[in-house]
Amino acid sequence: MPPNQAPLEITLELCGTQSPETLYPFPWKKQRYLARCTPGRSIPVELRWSTLREQLKTLLRVTPGSRDLKRLSETLRGFLQPAEWILAEEKIRYALKIGQPVHITVCSNNADELYYLPWELLPTNFNGQPLVGEKNYLLRYECKDRPIRDPVASTQGRILFAWSEAGGGVPKxxxxxxxxxACAAARFPFIEEEDVLEHVSPRRLAEKLSETARPVTALHLLCHGSKVDDDAYGLVFDPSEEGDEPERLDQWQLANLLFLSSNGSPLRLVTLCACQGGDSGMPAHPLGSIARMFHVQGVPAVIASRMPLTCAGSTTLTRALYQSLLVQQEDLCTALSSARKQLQREHSSSSDWLSLQFYAPAESPAALTPFSALPAIPTAPAARGDLVLICHESLKQTHVTPTDADAPELFAQRHVRPKILIDQYQAIGERRWENLEQEVARLAARNGALWTAFAERDTEILYYGFPYVPLAMLAGYLADSRPVHVLEHDRMRQRFTWQTDTVAAHPPLEVVTRHGETGSAARVRVSISNEVRPEDCAQVLPDSDIRLDLHFQLTAPERGVVRREAQLLEYAQTIRQIIDRNIGGKPEFTSIHVFAAVPVSIAFHLGRALAYTGLPECFAYNYNADDAPRYKWCLSLKAAKAANPEQPSITLFPSPSQGSNANHG
Known part of the structure; x- marks a missing residue:
């Protein structure tokens, strides 16, 4: 083979034909797709998931039978056969014959369930054996909707070995x-006092990955995988607070903890030595897998196990991987191939060789060489996506606009577009509630300014202003998982900004839970700026309707208490976790009613938390001390997003003297 011969690149583009909302919980029935083996054409194909279901169960065994694996292998090839897969097989056969590397990328659009399948078993017609057994073959998974985030360049690579035995013993x-x-043989710096994180907790991991003096470029994480809420697979960590229970985090929780910065991460390789690190729990699960989360967050190379991983196998993987990458200075195509062969040879009774799953972008050769120097940085600063400022007014008007002095990292080297002003103050300011319905419709319109900004890619969004709390929640609800920066108004400095003194402590957000014996409503009270009093809530939502009351509170609520972005994100994560744990996926709850005395930033993130599909319909209530009742109106987030003229999103409550016929779930 000529040196540095370009690989044969084939992409399996798989497109779903149904709305993702119809696939969760997954129906396990025949589904139709469009499949394309590049550079071919898209062909309709179908997959009988009811048949696959029993076959996939065999992968959960420590040692799947050869017959079962062969059946799965044949099913995968049969699925692709109508899409002219045989033409790709011929190219593959020739490439492997001459020693040319073969890279196959599985890329799905609107069909996340297809990432659940073990494409490592994909065979060819010339020998019927899985392609992953070939020396120069690489199978990778790529999510096309992932943000493109190049790793932060660093002068020296650094491996962080983090382990936890919170879920049981591990071969640390x-x-x-x-x-x-491997590091000694390659003369690669590995300072055990700094680069080994024992009994790792989520908080300690986040702190370590945020170090800038010696940025971590490769994370080797050894811990146990575990089912978490809603049947998703997550990871088990030591508790952040001594004496607490082990922390089980799903991918959404871990992403919010580890990837707070908008400036990208120096991570170039993540190796997850944990059972089911590449398993989403079930096809089309909204959370996806832990491995996919790191990939979507922009880590160029992610290695995980989609099945149970043996202790001995994980140690063999570690040896093979780092000997190849560091000592032999080979790329990940060769390193993964070598690791699979050693796993097959040394642990033939297990499925560890098959279990390895690799996420990486096809258009990034640097993803395959995580310990090599990144391409030279251009002398001119690289262009960054435009910054879009969204100013939202409804409670009152704003008189200042954020500048680079308020958020230096966000504004740096960006073109700042003229701000988008969502002015609702003229219509609904000063308690002009008769215009609420039409203003909600305008805010949530698919062709409106907010939706248009959220739908645009390759931009950064900064949201600020003085909206009513329910409308800020609606903005966050519509943003869902779209990254959006939020700035809080500093009343002392009269600016939208965050304080940057990171050492200052902030008050903890406490949670009080009360269970009722009647009703089907979950009431969520958030007392951060002021106390949310139950008697005010009861004027519009009787206590007899409440099966669960969640009260998030500060010991001393006050306006302006949320001063730092880290504080905001910590509070938001606490609220989301508790809501998901207590309400998500539980049929006894038919509605959530949110009474929040919070700043705009918390309201926005609260709306994002409520966008989780496992929650029932959510209502956000607006407080005004001059209204009677004080919670004069509420907004259905679901109805507002649906924008159905026959289904109003606003409920206006009459004054006590008029009586009430309001019905909102």
């Missing part, structure tokens, strides 16, 4: 021995 000594040996 074996992994450390292999890492130590």
């Amino acid at each position: 000594d074996g992994h450390l021995d292999e890492l130590r040996a």
Whole structure:
């Protein structure tokens, strides 16, 4: 083979034909797709998931039978056969014959369930064996909707070995021995006092990954996988607070903890040595897998196990991987191939060789060489996506606009577009509630300014202003998982900004839970700026309707208490986790009613938390001390997003003297 011969690149583009909302919980029935083996054409194909279901169960065994694996292999090839897969097979056969590397990328659009399938078993017609057994073959998964985030360049690579036995014993000594040996042989800096994180908790991991003096470029994480809420697979960590229970985090929780910065991450490689690190729990699960989360967050190379991973196998993987990457200075195509072969040879009774799953972008050769120097940085600063400022007014008007002095990292080297002003003050300011319905419709319109900004890619969005709390929640609800920056108004400095003194402590957000014996409503009270009093809530939502009351509170609520972005994100994460844990996916709850005395930033993130599809219909209530009742109106987030003229999103409550016929779930 000529040196540095370009690989044969084939992409399996798989497109769903149904709305994702219809696939969760997954129906396990025949589904139709469009499949394309590049550079071919898209062909209709179908997959009988009812038949696949029993076959996939075999992967949960420590040692799947050869017959079962062969059936799965044949099913995958049969699925692609109508899409002219045989033409690709011929190209693959020739490439492997001459020693040319073969890279196959599985890329799905609107069909996340297809990432659940073990494409590592995909065979060819010339020998019927899985392609992953070939020396120069690489199978990778790519999510096309992932944000493009190049890793932050660093002068020296650094491996962080983090482990936790919170879920049970792990072969930490074996992994450390292999890492130590590979680094020593390659003369790669590995300072155990700094680069080994024992009994790792989520908080300590986040702190370590945020270090800038010696940025971590490769994370080797050894812990146990575990089912978390809603049947998703997550990871088990040591508790952040001594004496607490082990922390089980799903991908959404982990992403919110580890990827807070908008400036990208120095991580270039993540190796997850945990059972089911690449398993989403079920096809089309909204959360996806932990491995996919790191990929979507922009880590160029992610290695995980989609099945149970043996302790001995994980140690062999560690040895093979880092000997190849560091000592032999080979790329990940060769390193993964070598690791699979060693796993097959040394642990033939397990499925560890098959279990390895690799996420990486096809258009990034640097993803395959995580310990090589990144391409030279251009002398001119690289262009960054435009910054879009969204100013939202309804409670009152704004008189200042954020500048680079208020958020230096966000504004740096960006073109700042003219701000988008969503002026609702003229229509509904000063308690002009008769215009609420039409203003909600305008805010949530698919062709409106907010939706248009959220739908645009390759931009950064900064949201600020003085909207009513329910309308800020609606903005967050519509943004859903779209990254949006929020600035809070500093009343002392009369600016929209965050304080940057990171050492200052902030008051903890406490949670009080009360269960009722009647009703089907969950009431969520958030007392951050002021106390939310139950008697005010009861004027519009009788206590007899409440099966669960969640009260998030500060010991001393006050306006302006949320001063730092880290504080905002911590509070938002606490609220989301508790809501998901207590309400998500539980049929006894038919509605959520949110009474929040919070700043705009918290309201926006609260709306994002309520966008989770496992929650029932959510209502956000607006407080005004001059109204009677004080919670004069509420907004259905679901109805507002649906924008159905026959289904109003606003409920206006009559004054006590008029009586009430309001019905909102």
